[in-house]
Amino acid sequence: MDASDFREPLDSPRNLPDHAAMNVAISEAALKTLKTSADLVDGGFVAADQVTDLDAVFARYATAIPPALARLIAHPGDPIARQFVPDLRELDVSPEERTDPVGDHVHSPIKGIVHRYPDRVLLMPTLTCAVYCRFCFRRETVGSDGGLSADEIAAALGYIAATPAIWEVILTGGDPLVLSARRIGEIIAALDRIPHVKVIRLHSRVPVAAPERIDAGLIAALKQTRKAVYVGIHCNHAAELTIEAVAACARLANAGIPLLAQSVLLKGVNDTAEDLENLFRALVAARVKPYYLHQLDYAPGTGHFRVPLEQGLALVQALRGRVSGLALPTYILDIPGGAGKVPADSGHLSPEGDGTYIVREPVTRDSANGRHTYPPSAPAE
Ligand code: SF4
Numbered sequence: 058m059d060a061s062d063f064r065e066p067l068d069s070p071r072n073l074p075d076h077a078a079m080n081v082a083i084s085e086a087a088l089k090t091l092k093t094s095a096d097l098v099d100g101g102f103v104a105a106d107q108v109t110d111l112d113a114v115f116a117r118y119a120t121a122i123p124p125a126l127a128r129l130i131a132h133p134g135d136p137i138a139r140q141f142v143p144d145l146r147e148l149d150v151s152p153e154e155r156t157d158p159v160g161d162h163v164h165s166p167i168k169g170i171v172h173r174y175p176d177r178v179l180l181m182p183t184l185t186c187a188v189y190c191r192f193c194f195r196r197e198t199v200g201s202d203g204g205l206s207a208d209e210i211a212a213a214l215g216y217i218a219a220t221p222a223i224w225e226v227i228l229t230g231g232d233p234l235v236l237s238a239r240r241i242g243e244i245i246a247a248l249d250r251i252p253h254v255k256v257i258r259l260h261s262r263v264p265v266a267a268p269e270r271i272d273a274g275l276i277a278a279l280k281q282t283r284k285a286v287y288v289g290i291h292c293n294h295a296a297e298l299t300i301e302a303v304a305a306c307a308r309l310a311n312a313g314i315p316l317l318a319q320s321v322l323l324k325g326v327n328d329t330a331e332d333l334e335n336l337f338r339a340l341v342a343a344r345v346k347p348y349y350l351h352q353l354d355y356a357p358g359t360g361h362f363r364v365p366l367e368q369g370l371a372l373v374q375a376l377r378g379r380v381s382g383l384a385l386p387t388y389i390l391d392i393p394g395g396a397g398k399v400p401a402d403s404g405h406l407s408p409e410g411d412g413t414y415i416v417r418e419p420v421t422r423d424s425a426n427g428r429h430t431y432p433p434s435a436p437a438e
Pocket residue numbers: 185186187188189190193194195196199230231232261262291
């Protein structure tokens with residue numbers, strides 16, 4: 058039996074799984090954020106005899122499954138469980154996988170800043186998330202204590218203030234919306250005082266993972282500026298858009314904050330045209346514009362989630378005409394190593410005929426004349 062046997066009929070993505078009918082031992086433990094192997098055993102998400110084997114996974118990678126997502130898990134192999142429940146396959150690392158798959162470190166001029174493109178920076182005030190995704194491209198860093206101190210945030214803001222080319226600041230992490238409303242408001246207000254910053258974007262899983270956090274205080278914090286504020290929501294399956302998550306999106310949209318979605322193409326989660334159609338339709342109906350569909354990055358131990366690029370291209374092609382342009386994100390590929398993003402399309406990819414592709418950078422910033430082989434070879438680390 059595989060994950061597809063347990064998928065919900067998604068004509069109504071707000072349907073929650075019927076746990077009783079699925080014979081799943083969801084206990085009261087699912088009312089709190091699940092962080093330890095004991096929590097997951099108590100919640101019925103991991104068998105007790107798996108715990109010893111899984112200890113190495115827990116030791117290496119952060120785990121947290123908040124109630125809003127734990128309640129959606131109908132079976133250990135379903136599309137929600139696959140994204141968040143630790144799996145032994147995370148210890149299988151292939152040669153091309155790398156600890157810093159998109160090259161954050163090589164583009165970090167100061168702690169908490171990634172400056173990959175001239176006109177925008179990532180600002181990472183925290184490495185904590187409301188939920189830890191098993192396929193995360195920053196899985197080697199999230200969940201650690203590497204968030205910024207007050208002095209480090211001041212230094213990062215100083216870098217932005219001293220760099221007039223920076224037009225857009227993207228708060229990410231970790232998840233910036235796990236910070237208190239006071240801290241978020243302070244950062245937004247500080248960015249508001251930098252004249253050349255015109256756009257502030259926050260990337261977050263919180264609207265689906267902990268929708269109750271999107272409250273009046275948090276929204277007031279996001280409004281500490283006259284500049285454009287966007288929120289990019291990470292959502293991979295229509296079932297994540299529960300009534301509560303849709304209501305959280307509505308609170309943001311009603312406050313005048315445009316909403317975008319970023320999704321990752323994941324095997325066993327959303328790797329059919331029907332899965333993607335349901336996801337994108339549910340997002341648009343929730344007033345969230347699908348922005349990027351990411352090809353999975355080569356983070357360690359994520360091979361069991363990887364959808365071959367050829368299959369991804371076919372899926373996106375299948376969606377053309379099936380859903381409106383409003384519901385079609387750009388299928389996007391981060392060139393391994395830090396050369397940046399390119400749309401996964403015939404303008405940027407050339408098949409080599411053996412399952413590999415030549416990826417061309419839109420603007421050459423890197424070595425090799427802006428041409429890269431994909432999948433990548435093993436890094437020289
Ligand atoms: S919420 Fe984002 S940063 Fe956090 S674990 Fe998931 S993908 Fe990674």
